[in-house]
Amino acid sequence: MAEAKKRGRPWGEIRPVNAYASSLAEFLRRRVDESGMTLAALSQEVGYSKSQTSTLLSGCIPPHVFVVRLIAATVPPVLRERRQAEALKLLRDAKHPPRAAAVPAQASAVSPTHSQVQAEQIQVYERLTRALEQESELRQAAQNSAKLIWVLLGMVSTLDDRVRKLTLERDRLADGGAAGTLQDARQRIGRAEEQKDRAESELARAEEKRRQAEDLTDRLRQEIEALTDELDRLRGPGPSPHDHLPVLTGTFAQGPAEGGDTEADDIDAALAKATAVNDEDADTIDRISTEITGEPAPSAESVPIVPDNSPVSPDTANKPAHQLREEAEEATFRGDAAEAARLFLALAGVSAAYLGADHEDTLIARHNHAYWAGQARDPAGARDLYAALIPDCTRAHGPDHEDTLITREHHAHWVGEAGDAAGARDLYTALISDRARVLGADHEGTLATQRGHARWIGEAGDPAGARDLYADFIPDYTRVHGADHEDTLNARQSQAKWIGEAGDPAGARDLHACVVTDCTRILGADHEGTLRARHHHARWVSAAGDPAGARDLYAALIPDYTRVHGADHKNTLIARHGHAKWTGEAGDPAGARDLYTALISDRARVLGADHEDTLRVRQGHARWTGEAGDPAGARDLYTALIPDYPRVHGADHEDTLNARQGHARWTGEAGDPAGARDLYTALIPDYTRILGADHKQTLLSRKEYDYCAQLAMSGDPAAEGDL
CATH class of the missing domain: 1.20.58 (Methane Monooxygenase Hydroxylase; Chain G, domain 1)
Incomplete structure (x- = not known):
C-alpha cells in the first residue's frame, strides 16, 4: 500500500443516484481519508484516471473491481477482509435497493405511491448512468482510433520509404554483391512489404472502428436524452435530476508508437501495439453494441479499466503533448527536419484525439508537420499534407482567415517544389487576389505571394514574365519596407536571377554585384543573405563569360561558408563544386580534377553515394580527368x-x-x-x-x-x- 500522506483538496459534494450509493461513497471516502492517500496516488492503485476515480466516489455506483481495489489500496491487511465485506454489501444495496424494512428510516414514511415513483426513478437513474458510461467508453474508443489513424499514416509513409531504400540496396547488391547478402536484402524487402500491408490493414480497421463508435454514440445520445426527459417527468417541479448525474470524462488508452525505427523488429512491435489497440476498441464496441441492442449486459467486473496512460513502452505516442511539442521545437532549432516532422506528426495525432480535428492546436501541429516534411526533402509529401489541411482550415476558420491563406500559400509552394511549376503558378495566381482583398495590396503577406507568383512563372518557363513582375513590385517592397529591408534585398536578388535567365547574364551579374554591396553593408558579411548574394554573383559572372572571375569569387566564398556553416553544409559543398568547375573552365583542368577528387568523398559521406549531387561531382571528376590528359581514365x-x-x-x-x-x-x-x-x-x-x-x-x-x-x-x- 502506498505511503500515507495528507490529502490535497477536500472532497466535492456527494450527488448519489440513491441513498445506498451515498452511504457507499461516504464509506469509501472514509477509507481513503484514513489511508492519507492523494487522489493521484489512489488512481494509480485502482487503475482508473483521477477524474474517473473522483466521479466514482461522488455517489454513482462504482464497478465491483473498483471497490475491491480501493479497499486493498487503503485498508491495512488486518482489517481488509472485514472492510471489503462491508463495502460489497453497500454496493449490492446500491445496485438493488431493498424495497421494505431495509430502506432507511426517512424513506419508510412515504406513501406507497411515492415509493413506487422513487423505485422507478432509481431504475431510470441506473439506466441513464449506464448509458453515460457507455457513451464515455465509445467516445474514448473513437478518440483512440483517431489517434491510431494518425500514427498508422506515419507508419505507412515510413514503410514506403523503407521499401524504396531496401530496393535500392538490393539493386546495388545485384550488380556485384555476394549471393547471401543479396538474398538477405530480398528477405528484408519482403518483410517490409508485409509490414506495410499489416499497417494498411490496421489503418482500415481503425477507420472502421471510429465510424462504428461514432454511430453507436449517436444512438446512445438519443437514449440519454429520452431517459433525461423521463427523469424530469418523474421528478416533477424542482431541480433537474440530471444535474446530479456523473460526468464521465477522463483520458483513454494510448495508441502504439509510430514506426519511425528503421529496424524491422521495432516496426513489428509497433504493429503489435496497433493491433492490440484495435482489438481492445473492437471488444469495447462489440460489447456495448450487444448491450444496447437488448442482449444481456456483462457484469460490472468485466467493464474495461481505462488508465491515464497505456502500460506500453515509452515511445513517441505515449508522451504527453507538451513533451512532444518541446522535443519537436528542439529538433527544429538544431535543424533536424526529419525528426521535427516525425514529432509534429505524433503531436498532431495526440491533439486530434484529445482536442478534436478542428482544434487550433491540431491544425498548427499538422501545419508544422507538413512544413518540416518539405524541409526533410519530401516536397510531394508536404504538398499532399497541405492539400489535406486546406479544407480543414477553411471549415474551422473560414476561407479568408489568415491561417487558411498561409496554408494555401505553402501548398502552392510545395506543389512547385514537387515538380509542378505550372500548377504552383496557377495556385499563386488565384491566391494573390484573395490576399490583396483580405489583407490589402501593401500587406507583407500580399507582397510575399506576389514574389512567389513571379518565381513560379519563371520556373514554369517564362523568365521574362518573372523578370517583369519583379520589376513591377520591387518599388512596392521599397515603399512598404524600405530600401534596406531584408525582404527588399531578397526581391532584388530574385529579380537579378530572372534577368539572367531571360537572356541577360551581364545584367544579372551587375545587379548581383550591387546587391552584394548592399547586403554586406546592411546585413553583415557573414549573414546568410550576403553569402547567398555572393554565390549568385559568382554564378552570373561565369555565365557572362568570365570563368576566371567566377573561380576567384568561389575561392573567396568557400572559407566564409566553412566558417559560418561548417565544412559539411550543403552551401559549402555547392560552392566547392562551383570552384572546381570554373577552375577547369578557366584553363586548369588538372586543378579541377584534383578539386573534384577531394569533393567526391565529402559529397558521398554527407549526402550518400546515390545522391544526385554526388553523381554530378563524379561526372565532373570524370570530365576533367579526361581534359587533364587521361582519356582512358575518363x-x-x-x-x-x-x-x-x-x-x-x-x-x-x-x-x-x-x-x-x-x-x-x-x-x-x-x-x-x-x-x-x-x-x-x-x-x-x-x-x-x-x-x-x-x-x-x-x-x-x-x-x-x-x-x-x-x-x-x-x-x-x-x-x-x-x-
Whole structure:
C-alpha cells in the first residue's frame, strides 16, 4: 500500500443516484481519508484516471473491481477482509435497493405511491448512468482510433520509404554483391512489404472502428436524452435530476508508437501495439453494441479499466503533448527536419484525439508537420499534407482567415517544389487576389505571394514574365519596407536571377554585384543573405563569360561558408563544386580534377553515394580527368558512373543521357572510335525522343557520331588520337 500522506483538496459534494450509493461513497471516502492517500496516488492503485476515480466516489455506483481495489489500496491487511465485506454489501444495496424494512428510516414514511415513483426513478437513474458510461467508453474508443489513424499514416509513409531504400540496396547488391547478402536484402524487402500491408490493414480497421463508435454514440445520445426527459417527468417541479448525474470524462488508452525505427523488429512491435489497440476498441464496441441492442449486459467486473496512460513502452505516442511539442521545437532549432516532422506528426495525432480535428492546436501541429516534411526533402509529401489541411482550415476558420491563406500559400509552394511549376503558378495566381482583398495590396503577406507568383512563372518557363513582375513590385517592397529591408534585398536578388535567365547574364551579374554591396553593408558579411548574394554573383559572372572571375569569387566564398556553416553544409559543398568547375573552365583542368577528387568523398559521406549531387561531382571528376590528359581514365570513370544514373534517375533523365554522351566522347578520345560510334548510335535516338531533334545535345551527338564513324572507317591511328 502506498505511503500515507495528507490529502490535497477536500472532497466535492456527494450527488448519489440513491441513498445506498451515498452511504457507499461516504464509506469509501472514509477509507481513503484514513489511508492519507492523494487522489493521484489512489488512481494509480485502482487503475482508473483521477477524474474517473473522483466521479466514482461522488455517489454513482462504482464497478465491483473498483471497490475491491480501493479497499486493498487503503485498508491495512488486518482489517481488509472485514472492510471489503462491508463495502460489497453497500454496493449490492446500491445496485438493488431493498424495497421494505431495509430502506432507511426517512424513506419508510412515504406513501406507497411515492415509493413506487422513487423505485422507478432509481431504475431510470441506473439506466441513464449506464448509458453515460457507455457513451464515455465509445467516445474514448473513437478518440483512440483517431489517434491510431494518425500514427498508422506515419507508419505507412515510413514503410514506403523503407521499401524504396531496401530496393535500392538490393539493386546495388545485384550488380556485384555476394549471393547471401543479396538474398538477405530480398528477405528484408519482403518483410517490409508485409509490414506495410499489416499497417494498411490496421489503418482500415481503425477507420472502421471510429465510424462504428461514432454511430453507436449517436444512438446512445438519443437514449440519454429520452431517459433525461423521463427523469424530469418523474421528478416533477424542482431541480433537474440530471444535474446530479456523473460526468464521465477522463483520458483513454494510448495508441502504439509510430514506426519511425528503421529496424524491422521495432516496426513489428509497433504493429503489435496497433493491433492490440484495435482489438481492445473492437471488444469495447462489440460489447456495448450487444448491450444496447437488448442482449444481456456483462457484469460490472468485466467493464474495461481505462488508465491515464497505456502500460506500453515509452515511445513517441505515449508522451504527453507538451513533451512532444518541446522535443519537436528542439529538433527544429538544431535543424533536424526529419525528426521535427516525425514529432509534429505524433503531436498532431495526440491533439486530434484529445482536442478534436478542428482544434487550433491540431491544425498548427499538422501545419508544422507538413512544413518540416518539405524541409526533410519530401516536397510531394508536404504538398499532399497541405492539400489535406486546406479544407480543414477553411471549415474551422473560414476561407479568408489568415491561417487558411498561409496554408494555401505553402501548398502552392510545395506543389512547385514537387515538380509542378505550372500548377504552383496557377495556385499563386488565384491566391494573390484573395490576399490583396483580405489583407490589402501593401500587406507583407500580399507582397510575399506576389514574389512567389513571379518565381513560379519563371520556373514554369517564362523568365521574362518573372523578370517583369519583379520589376513591377520591387518599388512596392521599397515603399512598404524600405530600401534596406531584408525582404527588399531578397526581391532584388530574385529579380537579378530572372534577368539572367531571360537572356541577360551581364545584367544579372551587375545587379548581383550591387546587391552584394548592399547586403554586406546592411546585413553583415557573414549573414546568410550576403553569402547567398555572393554565390549568385559568382554564378552570373561565369555565365557572362568570365570563368576566371567566377573561380576567384568561389575561392573567396568557400572559407566564409566553412566558417559560418561548417565544412559539411550543403552551401559549402555547392560552392566547392562551383570552384572546381570554373577552375577547369578557366584553363586548369588538372586543378579541377584534383578539386573534384577531394569533393567526391565529402559529397558521398554527407549526402550518400546515390545522391544526385554526388553523381554530378563524379561526372565532373570524370570530365576533367579526361581534359587533364587521361582519356582512358575518363572513359573508365564514366563506365563506372553509367549504371548508377539510370538506377537513381531513370534511363530517360537528361543527366543520364549526358553521362552517356561523356562516356562516348572519352571512349573515342581513348583511341576507340568504333566503340564511340556504337555508343552514339544508341544514344542519338534517345536524345531525339526525349529532348527533340533540334536540341543542342542531339545535334552535338550527331556531329560526334559522324566524326567517329569516319575515323573508324579510315582506321587512321594518328587521326584517332586527335578526336
